[in-house]
Amino acid sequence: MTYQFDFSALLPYWPEFLQGVWLTVQLSALSTVLGFVLGTFCAIGRASGPPWVQRIVGVYVETIRNTPLLVQVFLVYFGIATLGIRIPANAAAVIALVVNVGAYTCEIVRAGIESVHKAQLEAAECLGMSRAQIYWYVILRPAIERVYPALTSQYVLLMLASSITSQISAEELTAVANRIQSDTFRSFETYIAVGLLYIVLSFLVRGLLWAFGQLVFTRRRRLGTAL
Structure with a gap:
C-alpha cells in the first residue's frame, strides 16, 4: 500500500493555521512575562525569605x-469550574502555563541568586546601598544575566508545551491542526x-529572546559572551 501525499488539501486552511500560530504566540508571550x-x-522568597515563605x-x-x-491544565480549567466560576479556555490556559513555568523559573533564578558571592553583598553594604538597591544591582541583575540562557531554553519549551492546552479547547496551533x-482526513500532512x-x-x-538579552545585558554584549 502506497500513500500519496497531498498538501494541496491544506491550502484553503492557511488562515486558520495563521490564527492558531497567533494565539500560540499570544499565550506564550503572556505566560512568559507573568511566569517570569x-x-x-x-x-527571592525561597532564597532569603522567612522560613514559612521558603516552605x-x-x-x-x-x-x-x-x-x-x-x-495542571485540567485542575485549573475543571477545578475552577466546580467552584461555580466559569473562565474561558484561553484564560485557563494562561493561568496553568504561568503556574507551571513560574515554578521552573523560580529554581533557575534561585540558582543565579545563590551564585552571587557574599563578598559582593558585604561590599554593597559598606558602600551604603539600600536593601532594594542591593537586590536590584548586586543580586537580581547579575543573577538573571548568568541564568539567562537557561531561562531562554525554558521559555522556548513553554511555547512548545502550550500545545497541551488544546485539550481544553484553547484554539492554539495544535487545536487548529486537530x-x-x-475535516481533510490528511493527518500526516497536517501534522508535518x-x-x-x-x-x-x-x-x-x-x-x-537573544535580541532582548543583547539589549538588556550590555556587559555581555561588550564582552561578546553568548546568551
Whole structure:
C-alpha cells in the first residue's frame, strides 16, 4: 500500500493555521512575562525569605515540577469550574502555563541568586546601598544575566508545551491542526505542516529572546559572551 501525499488539501486552511500560530504566540508571550515575574518573586522568597515563605514556595515548586502539565491544565480549567466560576479556555490556559513555568523559573533564578558571592553583598553594604538597591544591582541583575540562557531554553519549551492546552479547547496551533485533519482526513500532512510551524516559532522565539538579552545585558554584549 502506497500513500500519496497531498498538501494541496491544506491550502484553503492557511488562515486558520495563521490564527492558531497567533494565539500560540499570544499565550506564550503572556505566560512568559507573568511566569517570569511569579518565578522571580518566588526565587527571592525561597532564597532569603522567612522560613514559612521558603516552605510554601518549596511545596509549590516541588508540586508543579513533579506533576504533568496536562494534569495542571485540567485542575485549573475543571477545578475552577466546580467552584461555580466559569473562565474561558484561553484564560485557563494562561493561568496553568504561568503556574507551571513560574515554578521552573523560580529554581533557575534561585540558582543565579545563590551564585552571587557574599563578598559582593558585604561590599554593597559598606558602600551604603539600600536593601532594594542591593537586590536590584548586586543580586537580581547579575543573577538573571548568568541564568539567562537557561531561562531562554525554558521559555522556548513553554511555547512548545502550550500545545497541551488544546485539550481544553484553547484554539492554539495544535487545536487548529486537530480540527483541520478531521475535516481533510490528511493527518500526516497536517501534522508535518504543524511541526514545521513549531520549528519556525522556536527559532523565532529564541531569536527574539537573544535580541532582548543583547539589549538588556550590555556587559555581555561588550564582552561578546553568548546568551
